Structure formats: structure tokens, C-alpha cells
Amino acid sequence: MAIDTTIRDGVLSIAFARPEKRNAITTAMYAAMGAALRGAATDDAVRAVVVAGSPGVFTAGNDLGDFLANTSGGLALPIAHFMDALVDLDKPVIAAVTGPAVGIGVTLLLHCDLAYLAEGATLAMPFVALGLVPEFGSSYLLPQRLGHARAAQCLLLGEPMDAAAALAVGLVNAVVPPAAVVERAMQAAARLAALPTGAVQASKRLLREPQREAIRRAIRTETEAFGARLRSPEARAALRAFFERRGT
Numbered sequence: 516m517a518i519d520t521t522i523r524d525g526v527l528s529i530a531f532a533r534p535e536k537r538n539a540i541t542t543a544m545y546a547a548m549g550a551a552l553r554g555a556a557t558d559d560a561v562r563a564v565v566v567a568g569s570p571g572v573f574t575a576g577n578d579l580g581d582f583l584a585n586t587s588g589g590l591a592l593p594i595a596h597f598m599d600a601l602v603d604l605d606k607p608v609i610a611a612v613t614g615p616a617v618g619i620g621v622t623l624l625l626h627c628d629l630a631y632l633a634e635g636a637t638l639a640m641p642f643v644a645l646g647l648v649p650e651f652g653s654s655y656l657l658p659q660r661l662g663h664a665r666a667a668q669c670l671l672l673g674e675p676m677d678a679a680a681a682l683a684v685g686l687v688n689a690v691v692p693p694a695a696v697v698e699r700a701m702q703a704a705a706r707l708a709a710l711p712t713g714a715v716q717a718s719k720r721l722l723r724e725p726q727r728e729a730i731r732r733a734i735r736t737e738t739e740a741f742g743a744r745l746r747s748p749e750a751r752a753a754l755r756a757f758f759e760r761r762g763t
């Protein structure tokens with residue numbers, strides 16, 4: 516399935532496990548992650564969630580082969596179900612960004628509560644170069660977090676952000692040696708799992724509530740635009756070019 520999940524000491528850990536494809540996320544992986552998050556929402560044994568990459572890479576984002584094969588005219592439902600489950604979860608989510616994150620790998624960080632990033636890792640959102648547009652709230656949340664100019668640098672120019680910049684703008688809580696990222700995230704998760712559960716969840720709801728409707732609206736608008744872009748000749752050409760460059 517290329518997703519490893521474990522529940523231990525109140526913490527659900529969801530780890531990408533497709534390193535040979537830089538943890539590019541397939542529809543089946545989104546389905547597995549969405550199911551794990553929906554299970555976590557109602558499982559009293561889960562009090563915090565960690566989303567982790569594998570050594571050296573967080574994720575290369577959506578599987579571009581899946582995008583190319585998608586002729587349905589819109590985003591595949593499992594992606595939306597996974598992101599809905601993430602956006603709706605009252606339990607705290609911590610990202611262990613073990614290496615570079617691309618596309619939805621960066622978008623999902625905007626919906627996590629805490630994030631730890633590997634030294635040397637970059638965050639990139641090359642949607643426009645692929646003929647696509649930002650998705651799942653990033654066109655709303657990134658300018659809000661970074662200001663318009665720096666968000667445009669990421670979302671329009673597609674310039675990767677290095678770890679120091681990600682820390683400086685508050686996208687992550689700390690930059691740590693790559694081998695320590697998962698442990699650091701697990702420590703934070705353990706601390707959250709040990710706190711009064713009702714208070715943690717009520718506090719997370721309060722932190723998120725003022726933005727909830729605006730995020731939902733942004734996601735609806737982005738999803739419509741993304742579907743149209745996915746069908747566009749620009750995107751089809753850019754996606755084909757990715758694989759042609761590799762001779763696959």
C-alpha cells in the first residue's frame with residue numbers, strides 16, 4: 516500500500532513508504548491515509564497523529580502518473596476525502612518532514628498543527644510550471660501565513676523555500692538533523708497525548724474555527740479550477756514532459 520500506519524501510546528503514525536518514487540502519493544495511498552485519519556477521529560486510543568516521510572524524503576507530491584491517467588475531469592475523490600479528514604480532525608497532527616516536500620506535501624503542512632523539518636530540505640509548490648493551480652486551501656493559507664509577495668514567490672514563480680526560510684516565516688516549528696525529525700515529532704505527539712484530551716481538542720477547534728469557513732470556500736474554488744487545469748493542454752503537455760525527460 517506504500518503507507519505504514521501504527522498506533523502506539525495514543526499516537527497514530529502515518530508514514531509514506533514509497534521511497535523509490537520519492538513517496539509520490541497515489542490514489543490508493545490517499546485512500547489509505549484518509550481511512551486512517553477517519554478511524555483516528557473516532558478512536559479513543561488515538562490522541563495525536565504524526566504524518567512522516569521516509570529517510571531523506573517527505574513526499575514528491577501527487578503521483579504525476581495518476582494525474583496523467585486521470586481523464587475523469589476532476590481531482591480523484593480519495594484525495595479530497597483525505598484532505599477533508601485532515602482539515603476536519605480535532606486531534607492534533609504533527610508533520611515529520613524528513614526531506615524535500617513538493618506540492619500537496621507542502622499544502623498538507625498548512626493543515627497540521629506542528630511541523631519539524633530536516634536540515635537541508637526544501638519546500639516546493641511547482642503547480643504553475645505543471646499547468647496547474649494551488650489546491651486544498653494553499654491559495655488562501657499561504658498568503659495569510661507569508662504575505663502575498665512571498666506566497667507569490669512560492670505559488671507563482673514556484674521557487675523552493677529552504678529550511679531556514681520555512682522556519683523564519685513560521686511554516687515549521689524547528690529545523691533539526693534529518694535523523695532526528697521523526698523522533699522530535701513523536702516527542703511532541705507524546706506530550707500532546709499526555710495532556711487532557713478534551714482540552715487539547717477543544718483548543719484545536721478554537722484555533723481553527725475562525726478560518727474554517729474561509730478554508731472550505733477556498734478548497735471548493737480551488738478544486739473546480741484544479742479540475743479544469745488538469746484537463747488543459749498546458750497541464751497534459753507538462754505532465755507528459757516530466758516522464759519523457761526520464762524516458763519512462
Ligand code: COA
Pocket residue numbers: 535536537539540574575576577578579580615617618619641642645761763
Ligand atoms: N509522481 C510520480 N513519480 C515521481 C514523482 C511524482 N510526483 N516524483 C518522483 N517520481 C519518480 C521519478 O519518476 C523516478 O522514477 P524512476 O526511478 O522510475 O525514473 C523516481 O521517482 C525518482 O525521482 P528522481 O526525480 O530521480 O528523484 P530525485 O531525488 O532526483 O528528485 C524530486 C526528487 C522530488 C525533486 C523530483 O523527483 C521531482 O521534482 N518530482 C516531481 C515533483 C512534482 O512535480 N510533484 C507534483 C507537484 S503538484
